[in-house]
Amino acid sequence: MSTHDEDRLSRSLHDRAGDVHGAPVDLADVQRSARGIQTRRRVVAGVAALAVVAVAVPVALGVRGAPGSERPVAPATSTPSTAVSRTPTPTPTPSPTTPQPEGVTPLTVQGAHTGVPAQITYLRGRTVVAPGADPVDLPATYESIAPYRGGWLAVQRKRQGQPYVVHIDASGQVTSSKPGGDRIVTSQDGVEVSWVEDGKLFLDTTNGHSDLPQSIDLPAGSSGFPVGFVSPGSVVVNDNAQDRKYYVTDLKALTEIHGVLGVRATDQALGRLGAQVSYDSHDGTSCWKVATNTGGDREPKTCDWTIESFSADGAHFVGYPSGIDGLGSATVGLLDSATARRVASFDRQGDGVTYVSDAAWEDEAHVLASLHDGDQWYLVRLGLDGSLQKVDEAPGSADESPFRFAAHS
Amino acid sequence: MVRTVQVVVGTGMGAVMVTQDRDADFAAYMQARQPSLLRTAYLLTGDRHTAEDLVQTSFAKLYLSWERVQRRELVDGYVRRILVNEHSSLWRRPFKRREIVSGDVPETHAVDRPDTGESAALWAFVQTLPRKQRAVIVLRYYEDLSEAETADVLGISVGTVKSQASRAIAAMRSRVHDHPGLGRDTAEEDR
Numbered sequence: 001m002s003t004h005d006e007d008r009l010s011r012s013l014h015d016r017a018g019d020v021h022g023a024p025v026d027l028a029d030v031q032r033s034a035r036g037i038q039t040r041r042r043v044v045a046g047v048a049a050l051a052v053v054a055v056a057v058p059v060a061l062g063v064r065g066a067p068g069s070e071r072p073v074a075p076a077t078s079t080p081s082t083a084v085s086r087t088p089t090p091t092p093t094p095s096p097t098t099p100q101p102e103g104v105t106p107l108t109v110q111g112a113h114t115g116v117p118a119q120i121t122y123l124r125g126r127t128v129v130a131p132g133a134d135p136v137d138l139p140a141t142y143e144s145i146a147p148y149r150g151g152w153l154a155v156q157r158k159r160q161g162q163p164y165v166v167h168i169d170a171s172g173q174v175t176s177s178k179p180g181g182d183r184i185v186t187s188q189d190g191v192e193v194s195w196v197e198d199g200k201l202f203l204d205t206t207n208g209h210s211d212l213p214q215s216i217d218l219p220a221g222s223s224g225f226p227v228g229f230v231s232p233g234s235v236v237v238n239d240n241a242q243d244r245k246y247y248v249t250d251l252k253a254l255t256e257i258h259g260v261l262g263v264r265a266t267d268q269a270l271g272r273l274g275a276q277v278s279y280d281s282h283d284g285t286s287c288w289k290v291a292t293n294t295g296g297d298r299e300p301k302t303c304d305w306t307i308e309s310f311s312a313d314g315a316h317f318v319g320y321p322s323g324i325d326g327l328g329s330a331t332v333g334l335l336d337s338a339t340a341r342r343v344a345s346f347d348r349q350g351d352g353v354t355y356v357s358d359a360a361w362e363d364e365a366h367v368l369a370s371l372h373d374g375d376q377w378y379l380v381r382l383g384l385d386g387s388l389q390k391v392d393e394a395p396g397s398a399d400e401s402p403f404r405f406a407a408h409s
Numbered sequence: 410m411v412r413t414v415q416v417v418v419g420t421g422m423g424a425v426m427v428t429q430d431r432d433a434d435f436a437a438y439m440q441a442r443q444p445s446l447l448r449t450a451y452l453l454t455g456d457r458h459t460a461e462d463l464v465q466t467s468f469a470k471l472y473l474s475w476e477r478v479q480r481r482e483l484v485d486g487y488v489r490r491i492l493v494n495e496h497s498s499l500w501r502r503p504f505k506r507r508e509i510v511s512g513d514v515p516e517t518h519a520v521d522r523p524d525t526g527e528s529a530a531l532w533a534f535v536q537t538l539p540r541k542q543r544a545v546i547v548l549r550y551y552e553d554l555s556e557a558e559t560a561d562v563l564g565i566s567v568g569t570v571k572s573q574a575s576r577a578i579a580a581m582r583s584r585v586h587d588h589p590g591l592g593r594d595t596a597e598e599d600r
Contacts, residue, residue: 016451
């Protein structure tokens with residue numbers, strides 16, 4: 001029976017959808033995606049090439065590989081500060097995986113030495129591994145965690161993927177669980193933490209030595225998540241609504257960031273963003289720039305790499321080749337944030353099942369990455385000097401890394 | 410642009426060269442259905458960029474099986490099923506696409522259609538629904554599919570469609586309580 005409520009719901013959905021117009025998808029877009037899907041299926045199935053039915057889509061359209069030589073970039077107009085205090089740096093053991101010509105290191109654990117334990121907190125399955133502490137088993141599997149008031153804040157996927165923010169006390173008991181954003185971020189010094197819960201953006205100190213958490217309402221109907229800190233007490237947040245707007249907020253007001261398609265990285269040291277500014281529907285690639293925290297130009301710009309996260313001092317960023325999709329990236333670049341030029345890159349050799357699913361800065365010279373190599377997952381340390389070390393390893397299916405990094409800016 | 414697609418059947422037993430007709434056929438279908446699928450994808454995801462990504466991936470999967478879709482009248486249902494299933498599994502992807510697949514930078518002062526009151530409350534409510542239940546709502550009340558058709562697309566029973574829709578409407582009545590118009594049956598209005 002049709003009810004008044006059903007009719008109103010139907011009208012509301014039609015009204016809402018009626019205004020939606022997107023960028024047209026053409027055949028080249030679809031063919032490129034089809035190639036990626038085929039590759040993913042082969043990897044997950046563990047089948048190299050002998051599919052029963054294999055569709056060879058045109059190769060003439062081309063798929064960009066790892067950026068070997070960057071396109072020209074605009075000149076830098078800022079120089080990263082070096083005044084930021086440096087975090088303790090683990091002393092890497094020499095790696096036999098020495099850089100190849102042009103600063104490219106093979107992305108593989110084959111022949112890599114085992115380095116010192118990780119200096120940042122990460123998850124190995126349900127276990128929290130923190131530097132200098134005994135591993136702690138959590139009550140469930142979480143996507144992300146951050147230390148908070150002696151316990152943890154965590155993101156858990158429930159009910160067909162809906163993210164929930166879970167509060168866990170020092171004894172490991174869950175004290176609350178509410179729908180929220182799928183990302184928790186901490187400030188570079190680890191003092192502040194921000195998350196979205198029940199339509200509000202929260203900010204608090206991780207040790208709880210503060211008044212009640214500050215909060216600000218997100219725009220109506222949005223279900224956003226914090227992207228990162230741009231300065232103490234100042235957070236970039238995505239409203240995750242129709243037009244995916246980004247705001248910077250001091251928790252008193254939301255100021256929209258203009259001129260960006262997406263923001264994946266924030267630089268607290270210099271108050272900058274790593275922002276996607278264009279997308280090329282023909283070849284599926286995009287251009288990114290280092291921007292001010294209001295979206296203005298800071299330069300440089302790159303159409304070869306995404307900007308995933310800045311180092312603590314803002315001098316470098318991690319990037320993946322623009323246009324990457326699939327299970328992970330077969331190339332990881334560590335780039336100079338003043339020029340967007342590659343300092344070191346790590347590249348899969350041959351056609352093996354090797355890719356990185358996530359990466360986080362460990363200190364100002366090293367990145368930890370979750371690497372699938374062969375049939376195993378590894379935590380590896382990638383250095384600006386082109387070194388690669390093995391740090392941890394764990395079994396896991398090809399499409400789900402057991403390693404996840406604790407919240408970071 | 411190369412438009413010829415080589416389809417290799419078996420393990421080297423023979424190859425069938427399919428001419429431009431295949432791509433032209435597919436491109437025509439895609440052009441015709443794209444706006445509609447994008448709107449459905451938007452209602453499922455709540456985000457235009459994610460919706461565009463979802464539509465592109467769905468078309469790519471359809472493209473890979475285009476040769477096997479023998480009855481063209483079933484294609485709409487097939488691609489709709491791909492769309493819904495792909496949306497359900499998006500969050501499981503360990504390495505989500507990094508880039509926004511749109512070249513449109515939002516206008517500096519983009520002004521949304523005024524969206525306050527009941528419409529905003531209803532949309533906010535829909536966005537809180539679990540993915541499967543939200544798919545039921547979108548297919549039933551936007552696509553106007555029957556309960557049986559909705560069940561077929563989602564691969565669930567008709568009973569589940571009924572119960573999911575019924576629970577969603579009940580929740581809507583209780584949660585969107587600031588709008589007194591909600592909660593009255595059509596029959597009541599008719600009286």
